[in-house]
Amino acid sequence: MAMTANEARSPGLLSDLGLGRGVAMAALVLVAVALQSTLLARVTLLGVIPQLVLVVVVCLAFLDGERVGVVVGFAGGLLQDLLLPQSIIGLTALVYTLIGYGVGSLRHFAPSESVWSPVFAVAIASAIAELSYAMLAIILGQEWVSLSFTARVTGLVVLYDTLLTPFAFPLLRRVSARFRPEKVYRW
Amino acid sequence: MLLAFLALSIVVITLDFRQDSTGPLDRAKDISSAIVTPIQRGITAIFSPVGNFFSSLRDLSNLQEENTELRTQAEVMEQRVKEADAILVENERLLELQGLDESYPTMDRLSARVIGRPPANYKWAVTIDKGSADGIESDMAVIDPDGLVGKVIRVDDNTATILLLIDPQANAKARIKGEAYAGAVGGNGASEPLTLAFIDTEADVEVGDEVVTAGYDQGVYPPNIPIGTVSSVESQEAALEQEIDVEPYVDFTTLDFVQVILGSGKRDIAEGK
Numbered sequence: 001m002a003m004t005a006n007e008a009r010s011p012g013l014l015s016d017l018g019l020g021r022g023v024a025m026a027a028l029v030l031v032a033v034a035l036q037s038t039l040l041a042r043v044t045l046l047g048v049i050p051q052l053v054l055v056v057v058v059c060l061a062f063l064d065g066e067r068v069g070v071v072v073g074f075a076g077g078l079l080q081d082l083l084l085p086q087s088i089i090g091l092t093a094l095v096y097t098l099i100g101y102g103v104g105s106l107r108h109f110a111p112s113e114s115v116w117s118p119v120f121a122v123a124i125a126s127a128i129a130e131l132s133y134a135m136l137a138i139i140l141g142q143e144w145v146s147l148s149f150t151a152r153v154t155g156l157v158v159l160y161d162t163l164l165t166p167f168a169f170p171l172l173r174r175v176s177a178r179f180r181p182e183k184v185y186r187w
Numbered sequence: 188m189l190l191a192f193l194a195l196s197i198v199v200i201t202l203d204f205r206q207d208s209t210g211p212l213d214r215a216k217d218i219s220s221a222i223v224t225p226i227q228r229g230i231t232a233i234f235s236p237v238g239n240f241f242s243s244l245r246d247l248s249n250l251q252e253e254n255t256e257l258r259t260q261a262e263v264m265e266q267r268v269k270e271a272d273a274i275l276v277e278n279e280r281l282l283e284l285q286g287l288d289e290s291y292p293t294m295d296r297l298s299a300r301v302i303g304r305p306p307a308n309y310k311w312a313v314t315i316d317k318g319s320a321d322g323i324e325s326d327m328a329v330i331d332p333d334g335l336v337g338k339v340i341r342v343d344d345n346t347a348t349i350l351l352l353i354d355p356q357a358n359a360k361a362r363i364k365g366e367a368y369a370g371a372v373g374g375n376g377a378s379e380p381l382t383l384a385f386i387d388t389e390a391d392v393e394v395g396d397e398v399v400t401a402g403y404d405q406g407v408y409p410p411n412i413p414i415g416t417v418s419s420v421e422s423q424e425a426a427l428e429q430e431i432d433v434e435p436y437v438d439f440t441t442l443d444f445v446q447v448i449l450g451s452g453k454r455d456i457a458e459g460k
Contacts, residue, residue, distance in 0.1 A: 034226035039234050041304035047377045074192045082219040084305045085312045085348045090199030097192045143355040145376040153308045
């Protein structure tokens with residue numbers, strides 16, 4: 001079957017991910033969710049749990065672009081939603097999909113060698129994700145805590161996620177590089 | 188591609204609003220829980236001993252003093268248990284004679300270990316390592332030695348989810364201990380006091396009053412389970428009810444073990460069971 005010029009320039013989702021890489025990213029998301037709901041749910045910062053899944057989404061989007069960011073954001077957000085009792089399923093998936101796309105699209109504007117770039121990306125993304133989730137949940141009629149509580153949680157999540165990034169990013173970069181599919185050029 | 192995944196998210200949200208308890212998303216919840224729970228159990232098993240080791244190192248200097256104090260307490264408690272046993276037997280007989288509900292201290296309980304929490308900051312719940320195979324059902328009340336923890340909202344074969352009383356979606360019918368007027372206690376999130384609502388301005392409520400569950404009117408909690416103490420009372424002139432904050436007895440941040448009251452749960456109010 002003949003490929004169009006556009007398809008030839010823009011590789012598909014499967015070629016972006018690859019089987020080994022897909023499995024590795026699924027494992028990363030699973031471990032992140034499990035850690036966030038066990039160990040990190042105990043090691044809180046003034047009672048606030050860090051959003052490790054979001055850190056994974058932002059770091060992978062930063063490393064591998066918007067396609068990977070969208071897929072990992074949707075999968076990580078949906079898994080998180082499915083584990084939340086009496087919450088709106090799909091809301092975190094929606095927010096993390098947008099975050100994954102945003103970070104992946106804007107990563108070219110960041111200084112590539114700067115160690116602060118992913119940390120800065122996580123900080124901004126955490127603030128946007130927390131506030132967007134709260135706003136959408138309130139709009140969709142979910143019973144919510146006070147706005148001052150939401151502001152406090154957002155501030156602490158930004159701080160905690162930012163502190164986790166220097167540990168998470170090198171690990172995720174290694175996994176990403178290990179499973180990055182080799183580019184095949186066709187003439 | 189972004190649009191496809193955004194559309195998919197919106198479809199999922201729509202499905203969630205429309206589905207009942209047996210919809211496709213509920214099955215997806217079962218599957219995701221079945222995948223994540225073993226990993227949660229593994230992480231909890233690995234890190235609990237490490238956490239316990241560090242906390243015991245921290246407490247090492249106080250051990251001798253604590254040991255003596257605990258021995259004294261144990262003797263007092265032993266005496267109280269004997270007295271309480273006698274009172275419970277008498278209480279059971281009286282309740283049976285009067286045809287009243289069984290009180291919660293005499294109900295069968297099942298101890299369970301907390302193995303997970305929701306991976307989010309706006310949902311206060313815990314997952315325990317016992318489920319329907321152990322006799323747990325939805326809506327059963329959950330306590331710990333300090334008081335009311337919450338209720339069961341989801342049961343799988345070997346795990347169950349407890350909605351904590353501090354969650355904004357949780358509430359329990361409650362009253363001031365020893366008084367007739369009842370209201371409803373609701374949560375405001377972690378490290379925030381509970382709110383006791385629907386207590387009219389005529390009621391004499393003071394800071395320090397004890398708040399307990401008020402019984403089966405809402406069909407879930409047995410009466411007289413301790414909830415907390417009143418920490419502030421405000422009454423506006425034109426208001427119909429008082430604004431009452433309650434400091435819960437239970438420390439919801441450090442729950443390791445809880446007890447499910449097996450005899451509790453939704454009741455047929457007309458029949459009282």
